[in-house]
Amino acid sequence: MGREMAEEIRICLVRHGKTEGNVRRGYIGCRTDEDLCERGRKELETYKSEGRYPAAERLYRSPMKRCLQTAEIIWPELLGAETxxxxxxxxxxxFGAFDGKSYAELSGVPDFQHWVDSDGMGAFPGGEDPKDFRRRTSDAFLAVTEELFADGIRNAAFAVHGGTIMSVMAEFGDPEKSYYDWHVWNGDGFLVTVSEQDWRRTHRFRRIERLLPVEDTEG
Structure with missing residues (x-):
């Protein structure tokens, strides 16, 4: 019965709220475990009050504080061990040597210019190769999707990072777009719907909705 109920599932992918590093446009990766800033918290509370985030049965989140705190605001009822x-x-x-630094701080740094010249595709000095990052996040998403179908979950929420969302959407989004084309600002994301039959055949999202109106996001 559970598997029959989960023939179609909705997945809500949300980028965590703003941190101080996000406000100053820093490269905030996995080495900088920042809290949400007050502005970030208020924005999430506003979006939630407007009904931007759908209810869910299960929550998946990054281990970093900014994602936990985002989940505490949007889906506090799902933070228990069972859900x-x-x-x-x-x-x-x-982001290796770039972590925590802003574009202005890195401007003129040879390693940073070399990375920019690679169209953002090169490995970060002392950090991760973007190809490896995209593969680990996409593989993790595949494993989670299998779990959702197996457990009969129809509505799932993800409190993750902008890079994680871009990796997943670049790998599974339809129509196909480049990694950077799937960029979302803090608090924004996508609601995707997949049927088990279609997913097995194509591994593509067929229905994709943006969580926030364009005019409510930063340009």
Missing amino acids: CRVVEDFRECD
Whole structure:
């Protein structure tokens, strides 16, 4: 019966709320475990009060504080052991020597210019190769999706990072777009719907909705 109920599932992917590092446009990866800033908390509370985030039966989140605190605001009822899963491989990319620094702080740094010249595709000095990051997050998402179908879950929520969402959408989104084309601002994300039959055949999302109106996001 459970598997029959989960023939179609809805997955809500939310980028965590703003941190101080996000406000100053820093490269905030897995080495910087920041709290949400007050502005970030208030924005999430406003979006929630507007009904932007759907209810869910199970929550998956990155291990980092900003994702936990986002989940505490949006889905506090799902934080118990029975309904919440912490997925280590959903953590943000390791930006290595760039972690915690802003574009302005890195401007003129040879290693940073070399990375920019690679169209953001090169490995971060002392950090992670973007290809490895995308693979680990996509593989983790595949494993979680199998769990959702197996457990008969129809509505799932993900409190994760912008990079994690871009990796998942670039790998499974339809129509196909590049990694950076799937960028979302803090508190925004996507609601995707998949049927088990279609997922087995294509591993593509067929129905994709943006959580926030364009005018409510930063340009």
